[in-house]
Amino acid sequence: MTVTLADVAARARVSPATVSRVLNGNYPVAASTRERVLRAVDDLDYVLNGPASSLAAATSDLVGILVNDIADPFFGIMAGAAQTEIGGPGDGSGRAGGEKLAVVCNTGGSPERELTYLTLLQRQRAAAVVLTGGAVEDPVHQAAVSAKLAKLADAGTRVVLCGRPPLPDGEAVVAALAFDNRGGGRRLTEHLLSLGHRRIGYVAGPLERTTTRHRLEGHRDAMRAAGLLGGGTGAAGRPTDGYDEERLTVHGPYDRRSGYDATLELLRREPEVTAIVAANDTVALGACAAVRDRGLRIPEDISVAGFDDLPFSVDAVPALTTVRLPLFEAGARAGRLAMGKENPPPGGIATIAAELMVRGSTAPPRA
Amino acid sequence: MTVTLADVAARARVSPATVSRVLNGNYPVAASTRERVLRAVDDLDYVLNGPASSLAAATSDLVGILVNDIADPFFGIMAGAAQTEIGGPGDGSGRAGGEKLAVVCNTGGSPERELTYLTLLQRQRAAAVVLTGGAVEDPVHQAAVSAKLAKLADAGTRVVLCGRPPLPDGEAVVAALAFDNRGGGRRLTEHLLSLGHRRIGYVAGPLERTTTRHRLEGHRDAMRAAGLLGGGTGAAGRPTDGYDEERLTVHGPYDRRSGYDATLELLRREPEVTAIVAANDTVALGACAAVRDRGLRIPEDISVAGFDDLPFSVDAVPALTTVRLPLFEAGARAGRLAMGKENPPPGGIATIAAELMVRGSTAPPRA
DNA sequence: CTGTTAGCGCATTCAT
């Protein structure tokens, strides 16, 4: 019923092997016979059987891109950029030549689903896998992921990390592109400190996420350097200077609502807060709404800052002070790395700079 | 080197067929032998070979979700919702049982890439395909897509449309979930008219897109009913009542920048405009920025409205008047339809209602 | 309930 390679071969009066060769283009074929074959393909409307092809070749043209939340532009931008590099521009014929099938898989931030997708990709003998965004820090899960990635790499799958810190045992990955979340977080808080803020509330992301931790650490680095914090991360705790960091930190998911609720909570705990730093721009938007609903002005009464510099942040009112991450560039680079179109950075690890964007949502505190 | 089903069979002292049966669970197997097989699978760390399995079974567990722009939450929300229904909750084992691999493919709005992805999915013998968002109206391309979908359906792939109008020849699709873009557009403009607006600028989406056309038609329906428009779509043109619709309509992509630029252009063409209707919320955000940059207030000087009611719209300042589309619900339903978990609507077509959300960005024009 | 037997459709040796 369905037309196969043999049918094409028969119609073109060549052997199946020859058809295979022109389709894959990895082998010299006389121009005339190629023409004949191609015509037969079109005549018969033949479409290669992917599974059969993958079985015989022991590899597929599938490339998986894992994201934590597909509804979040943070991931959408990276994934889209990666897909651009992987899928190729398309030849316009719709015939789908040597293209890779770049597909994005939404883990929803769930470790189980991440593992499941990885297994599914492994099962499909994926050509490459790109993991985007922060990792869950649970040691058991991390070990499981590392083991899975090692197996994937072993089977010839190229593994690339984008916006995620390198693996403890980085041998399995082609490259890791990590954002400088810590440095960005530090510079953002330094900016607030330089404006004169001292009581700064922090709406952090979900617990046990590398992104959350690094941004928060950057914030606390800056606070500590300003003498506003007691014992630092991992250091022996000594009494804090007037208020403790835990009280001014609230954790929650990376969404608008979390920013809203957490900000109300911070305002309740510490009415004297003059600035709110949010885990990311989406959270910051929620924070802004909460501040306004409490009848306070931004930035006159309270400064608010975000992270990522998503496209909508510049249109917020007032425009959001934030930390810019080159999401598109990083995603595109990850895509090229996954395709072997670009050489990995030295040591397989690259840290991507984060740039402070000062805009209207931050200003000196009231006297 | 790589462990196969036969290895598992040998270790469990059963036949390969039995292993296959426990793995697929579609066949009665004694509990004791199942245990034995499962243990062997774990011991050997066996992972099913997807291509081989798909080849033999003549179907794969891949489900494709096509989106126009993965960086746009409009698509991200639908795709994420669909994926939730398709991927299943994950069994937590990471072993990946009878799961489907829901993957999203980003066409970037390009007809060629859409076709390419469809071919790739066809090649993979995908179990189902979900097409989201508006379609390109070019007849040649539409015919090509229809033909491709017919072939997919023919090969047993379930095709579902989500947020896209039904195909002319709808036989190929399981179901089409269409948004009532026209009705939503009409009600939005009626709202503005009822506030007293008469000179309304329209920032439309890209040309030749169903979504663009339907929303614009709804707008013009309302304008015409109010006697503010000349000859309508397809009707014989008669002189318009004071100004022509073309002059108050600017087309552009569905992005922030388009909204910004188009709004400046509208303001230049017709300084007396009292309201701007944008193709969607993202565009509306750009429009707001342009209005402000021109020194005008929202909504006192100019009202602005969007479409979709994306999560950030309620946090805009002032909150955006818009038309709410139940993106998540629609995506989830499309996912269930694709999995055959839900019965198609009568005739395979369902129109999904759009709800007007009146918020702070619209108000009566100045006297 | 379990084993045996045949392919699924293609890529790839090895010849020629």
Add this chain to the structure above:
DNA sequence: ATGAATGCGCTAACAG
């Protein structure tokens, strides 16, 4: 430059 033959790893009848 092309053809012939082999097997990739699994599922699906069919037996039993």
